[in-house]
Amino acid sequence: VVHPDRIKTNKGARPGDVLVLGKPLGVGVLSAALKKGALNEAGYAAMIASTTRLNTPGPDLAAIPEVHAMTDVTGFGLAGHALEMARGSGCSLAIGWSKVPLLPGVHALAENGFITGASARNWASYGEAVTLPEGFLDSARALLTDPQTSGGLLVACAPEASDRVCRSFADHGFAAEIIGGVIEAGEAGPNVTILS
Numbered sequence: 367v368v369h370p371d372r373i374k375t376n377k378g379a380r381p382g383d384v385l386v387l388g389k390p391l392g393v394g395v396l397s398a399a400l401k402k403g404a405l406n407e408a409g410y411a412a413m414i415a416s417t418t419r420l421n422t423p424g425p426d427l428a429a430i431p432e433v434h435a436m437t438d439v440t441g442f443g444l445a446g447h448a449l450e451m452a453r454g455s456g457c458s459l460a461i462g463w464s465k466v467p468l469l470p471g472v473h474a475l476a477e478n479g480f481i482t483g484a485s486a487r488n489w490a491s492y493g494e495a496v497t498l499p500e501g502f503l504d505s506a507r508a509l510l511t512d513p514q515t516s517g518g519l520l521v522a523c524a525p526e527a528s529d530r531v532c533r534s535f536a537d538h539g540f541a542a543e544i545i546g547g548v549i550e551a552g553e554a555g556p557n558v559t560i561l562s
Contacts, residue, residue: 372428376437376447377454379522383434383548385459386531388540389518391444391509392472393417399480412469417516423538424519430534432527439517443488445496445510445558447520452548452556455522460559461546463499463506476505476512484513497559510560522548 396413399405405413427433435455439447444466452459488511489496498507518540523531528544535542551557 368425368428374428374433374436375454376435376451379435379451379455379457379459379548381457381548381550382525383522384525384528384544385461385546385548386521386523386528386535386542387439387444387467387518387545388421388423388521388535388542389416389419389439390467390469391439391512391514392469393514393517394482394485394512395472395475395480395509396469397515398482399475402480404475404480409471416469419516419539421516421519423535423540426534426537427519427521427531430523430527430530432524433521433531434524435522437520439514439520441484441513442492443485443511443513444520445560446488446492448558449492449495449556451520451522452551452558455548456551456556457548458551458557458559459546460549460561462561463502463510464562465543465545467541467543468509472509473505476508477503481508482513485511488513495557497557499560499562502560
């Protein structure tokens, strides 16, 4: 049950908003490694901890008026759900890859080929609307499109509310990170740009 004034969707992000991500990426990579017998105990523990942590900050975040849009990052990966937010809001999103949190060890696993088939299918379905920086590694792209089980919340909020948003996450035991911002859509329409 939610009050009608507190319903947040993936629409409503505004140019000037900042983007906050509530969980690190990499669950799909960890599960791919698990299926191939290449995931160590620490990796398995990180995967279970992430997938079983419910997005309990949601109601608190929905109560913040300066939170303009919110979605969970699940099967389409960060790039896909960011693109949905961009298209739904009529804006573009810019994400700093160096600011995106990753689960421990997933970059090395992705570099060694432990990625899901869904990651490649995700890129094939929406990659034309995502701009990558020059020299962006295939393993990084796999993490950008990595499907998440019980992935983190992606929040677009006014800059002045970012501290409050991060505190709300922290109150629920999450280490949220500011990963980018919302900008005006260009002539090509809403899209996602990944910055170094």
